[in-house]
């Protein structure tokens with residue numbers, strides 16, 4: 153089998169989280185709403201309706217561009233992209249052609265402490281189309297389509313990457329990074345199942361040495377001919393991106409091995425059978441006859457506005473990851489888990505600076521908190537999925553528990569986990585630790601019991617080891633079985649031996 157160079161480009165559409173649509177004041181929150189209940193002449197595409205751009209949506213697009221180190225255009229404009237489809241009755245989509253809001257920049261991925269950058273070509277703003285649902289008439293078997301315009305006109309950010317990606321795995325990491333960044337910055341919920349983030353990768357396989365890059369595009373080398381790209385549409389999950397690309401790389405390389413010709417085409421992904429399926433040939437690129445949208449004046453974004461938007465950028469996931477490793481000496485794995493979601497990172501940062509924990513050295517504190525957050529607290533989070541634990545948890549009690557564990561006042565890890573569950577359900581650590589459950593308590597309880605039972609002490613001194621079991625039984629009864637038996641036994645033996 154010959155080896156080929158894999159060349160992947162990616163396009164993403166991310167639905168912005170705005171109150172209203174891109175060019176009208178209808179609600180943009182369309183998911184699960186009564187069909188066609190959120191429409192007006194603008195988003196229905198009726199003749200003569202005038203679009204008014206949504207300032208907040210444009211800001212979100214620019215913020216995403218800033219997060220990915222793009223250049224922001226001082227003067228930008230909207231254009232009409234012409235094509236007709238039942239979900240686009242006005243015959244054009246308002247998009248951006250030659251003056252997008254953002255150009256350049258890159259997506260950076262970080263794996264096993266190795267960073268890779270992937271160039272972004274552009275990030276522009278456009279509007280979504282309506283939703284088509286295909287049905288079959290039960291009486292005559294004929295197909296028909298229902299169109300819901302609630303989604304029509306919802307703001308979409310399109311992100312186009314240069315075809316400089318060379319593996320399905322990197323493509324997946326890029327998609328994860330885009331989703332994570334959009335969520336961190338509250339630009340989008342980016343839920344792929346709900347269609348809030350869509351990805352369309354394109355790929356081609358080329359013989360090594362037959363191609364090169366020119367201005368971010370692949371061009372044939374001298375006398376060589378390139379294999380055309382295949383585009384995969386409508387990928388509904390991050391894993392589908394990797395799986396579909398892996399499948400397609402294998403399919404194309406087998407075709408090329410057999411000397412077959414690849415035709416430029418669009419394919420879909422069948423997640424059940426795990427294959428890509430042919431949709432249509434696409435010999436030439438569509439001519440969308442772009443022209444400037446005459447109803448919207450050009451958009452000027454001055455340096456002051458850009459600075460203001462830049463100041464709104466929170467710490468990005470990559471920056472958080474680096475900080476956790478650099479400042480707290482956390483492992484790559486821990487740092488990644490902690491920085492994965494904005495709410496987890498924010499909780500970690502908040503608890504780490506709690507005064508109660510300040511007596512623990514910072515790196516030990518970070519490690520302790522990371523262990524408890526990523527282990528037991530995450531498990532509880534899963535078990536209480538409806539609860540907003542990060543906001544509801546009594547942080548003071550959680551910190552007290554961490555201190556007790558750190559100072560080895562609670563020696564039994566399972567018990568400490570039980571305490572955490574109890575704290576989650578509203579109990580205080582002081583109530584939980586009665587009965588001598590901390591090490592000092594065990595010591596005190598054993599010394600009381602020894603003082604109260606001189607006969608058993610005498611038995612022990614006479615060589616009767618059963619006395620130990622006798623005291624064990626007493627401690628276990630008083631602590632309702634919650635004390636760590638090995639700690640209790642050690643304490644009893646050491647105190648008896650001193651007698």
Ligand code: ZN
Nearest residue numbers: 176178192195
């Ligand atoms: Zn509308």
Ligand code: MN
Nearest residue numbers: 165247278310
């Ligand atoms: Mn688009």
